[in-house]
Amino acid sequence: MSDRGSTVFTDIDWAKPGKQVGHAWLPYSGHDDAWGAIALPLAVIGDGQGPTVLITGAIHGDEYEGPIVINELIRSLEPAQVKGRLILMPAANAPALLAASRVSPLDGKNLARVFPGNPFGTPTEQIAAFIHDVLFPRCDAYVDLHAGGSSLFIEESAQVVVTPTMAPAVRERAEDMARWFGAKLTVITDNMGDPRTSCGAAAHLGLAAIAAEMGENGSVSPRGVKRTRECLARVLARLGVVPGALPDMPPASRRVRIVPRGGNLLSPGDGYFEPLHALGGTVQEGDVAGYLHVLTEPGLAPRELRFAASGTVYSQRTFGITRQGNNLCVLVEDEAEVAA
Ligand SMILES: [Zn+2]
CATH class of the missing domain: 2.40.50.100 (RNA polymerase II/Efflux pump adaptor protein, barrel-sandwich hybrid domain)
Structure with missing residues (x-):
């Protein structure tokens, strides 16, 4: 764990097995609530006897397929179905989600450009610091669900972040996750090795991570929701955290780079x-x-x-x-x- 401290606090008991659906609380001292906090939904399912996998949605507040499917998992998964632990954060930037905006209305910042964050910085920086310092160290793998947001039409894809100093074993684990996620495209990217993105920051910590683009245009894509469900189930089965039947070979996915x-x-x-x-x-x-x-x-x-x-x-x-x-x-x- 980081020694930077965390201003964001949670009602989740990390030592407790089973299923907990709670919140991370972002303290926010606004005009109408001097000592209040903003609720960021957070759930933990499983007993930790196996890999811990983090899934985030709504790092950008105008991308919805991820939050929809993560919330489905929170409602439907029982602890007995999880071998290890799932940490689910469907609305990582809840203030941005509530504003249907890529960036936070509280500070104008993009959560995918402020990692590793600052526990004593602006609200978006505080959220990044909580994910970086409190969640990442508990995890073996990370899936960050995105879509194109308001300004992009984009092909369905999973991005593998490659950093210059990345251990080959971590890269191979991330590539394996992308292979089994099985999006139409697998984008091998070094520009997301920018440590200000959540996946870039995870990769810099040696955490196997993929980011996926599953919808576009600030809308909810029916196909995107269906595909997010399928792709996520496959990668969770491959990681062993939610066992399920896997085909002999991963689905075809064209490997590309920008x-x-x-x-x-x-x-x-x-x-x-x-x-x-x-x-x-x-x-x-x-x-x-x-x-x-x-x-x-x-x-x-x-x-x-x-x-x-x-x-x-x-x-x-x-x-x-x-x-x-x-x-x-x-x-x-x-x-x-x-x-x-
Ligand atoms: Zn995004």
């Missing part, structure tokens, strides 16, 4: 972007990606934006309105399998 040079198409100016390609489409360097329109000036021809690299369209901006620097599209390309 195209390192030119894979992020950023808008060069303001306007309204009209993309020409669908998610999953193959594009070549120099292809027209779309048009940046100035809709209030009909006489002005739209600006043609071209891809700076070849690849497969992994994500696209949802909003038509576009400011300079907005991410319009991310491309991925095939990645070789790591030697197991």
Whole structure:
């Protein structure tokens, strides 16, 4: 455990077996409640005789498939079904979830950009510190459920975070989790090795972790909920924490990485972007990606934006309105399998 202390406290008794559904409490001294706290749902199921696996949802408050499925697990799983322990945090950034916002309305911060957090920092930093200092050290594996949120259409995918100093055994465990999670794409990523993300921070601690993108556009995707249920059940069975039947082979999942040079198409100016390609489409360097329109000036021809690299369209901006620097599209390309 960290010696930084924790301002977030919990009614969960870590030594107690069985099923506990409680909260982590984030102290918050607001205008109408000087000494109150904000409830972050937290559940623990199992007796600890086996691996401990943490699952978080709503690290971003506008991504819903994860919280829906984690809450299903909290309601449906009985301690006898768990071999080890599950720690379930369906609404990690509850203030953001209640505001349907990627970032917290309390401090404007993105929980996936403040790890390892600060127990005496802003509310979002306090939540990160609780996850980092109190939850991560209790865990053998970590699954962080995301979706594209309000601003992204994105392909279903699991991301394996690779850090420069990662032990090969930890990388292989994370890759194995992603293989059995079995999303359409497995994205091997070193930019999420950014320790400010929860998975990046976990990876830096030597914890096998995956993050998954299971929906998009700030909506609830019926397919995304179904797939989250299936993929999560498979990885929990593979980890042995919720045993279940597994096929002989993991499902097919295309291994990719973000195209390192030119894979992020950023808008060069303001306007309204009209993309020409669908998610999953193959594009070549120099292809027209779309048009940046100035809709209030009909006489002005739209600006043609071209891809700076070849690849497969992994994500696209949802909003038509576009400011300079907005991410319009991310491309991925095939990645070789790591030697197991
Ligand atoms: Zn997210």
